[in-house]
Amino acid sequence: MKTALIILAAGKGTRMNSDLPKVLHRVASAPMLEHAMAAGAMLAPRHTVVVAGHGADQVRAAATLFDEDAQVVEQTEQLGTAHAVAQARPALEGFDGMALVLYGDTPFVQPETLEKMQKALATHDVVVLGFEAADPARYGRLVMQGDALERIVEFKDASPEERAITLCNSGVVACKSDLLFDLIDKVGNDNASEEYYLTDIIGLARAEGRSATVVTCAEAETMGVNSRADLARAEAAFQSRARALLMEDGVTLIAPETVFLARDTYIGRDTVVEPNVVFGPNVTVESGTTIRAFSHLEGCHVSRGGVVGPYARLRPGAELAEDVRIGNFVEVKNAQIAEGAKVNHLSY
DSSP states (O other): OOOOOOOEOOOOOOOOOSSSSSGEETTTTEEHHHHHHHHHHHHHOOOEEEEBBTTHHHHHHEEEEEEETOOEEEOOOOHHHHHHHHHTTTGGGTTEEEEEETTTTTTTOOOOHHHHHHHHHSSSSSEEEEEOSOTTTTTOEEEETTTEEEEEGGGOOHHHHHHOOOEEEEEEEEEHHHHHHHHHHHOOSSSSTTOTTTHHOOOOOHHHHHHHHHEEGGGGOHHHHHHHHHHHHEEEEEEHHHHHHHTTTEEEEEESGGGGTEEEEEETTTOOOOOSOOOSSSSSSSSSEEETOOOOOOSSOOTOOOEEEEEEEETTTOOTOOOOOOEEEEEEOOOOEEOOOEEEEEEE
16 A cells, blocks of 8 residues: 655654754654654655654754655644644645654654554554553543444543543554545544644544544553653663664673664674673674674774774774774774774774
8 A cells, every 4th residue: 555654743842841853852863753754664655744843944854864755844833633734735635545644752663563554454444553551641542342443532531431441542543645634624623722633533534434443552662752751761762672682683792781772773693792882873783793892883884703892983984894803992984994904902
């Protein structure tokens, strides 16, 4: 099915207490917006539309840096999620396929989960991503009747019975594009916040006799970031998962909790990473290498059999051929080091 992404990135993020738009705060050395765009990109979308608001120029620059074909539209007034999605309508004029609504401050939804939603939409009109919450707190609740989703109720509008429901709304929605905008046209703002909720499209769709269902995922995938404390928790969650995946793939981490990885870090199997190593963005490390303690790598490539560190720094443009040794207190930038060469210590 042809796919278009609509990524909501207009929120100011008041609780971040920052001049930087919330979606541009970094997790694993990459803006949260990039995480969301990267997950959606695995569906090979025909269109990617980012809805910006606060700091729109900065959001536009980040979005097009990741995907030069991304379209950025502005939501000049913050009138709710349905209103935000409506801003994408002109960019998707004439598109016939699945519209997938993602959030720039929810960076961990996995591509495999989005693929499940895509498959579910083949037999339903609307698909919502839900999760069983350990502590439902203030999440919107998914009201089910059998396998059918009847409606989504925002916490502040929910009855005591509805608040007892533990199946919660992540906010991620898939819908046939023409139907999505038709339903949004019918959304009102008669609610506690006087906002236009995207969640209201479920009740509207069901009232028209259309089918809606839920695809579920792990609660960890739905983690949103609204504060610096949330950002720290998101970083910790990413690092824990990324370290575990590396070890499953045959990489030895001597002290995993002291190794920090970027969103796009690649490390080949049978590599040994000693304690207190930081991998910045755009690092590839081939198999059978050793990255020794207290080293920092960014924008570089380390070929098979290399040894880096301890206390080494590889900066953007550093290209190490096979069996290169970079010793302690060596910094390499914009340089190609030939096969078998040694730069033993105290060099730039």
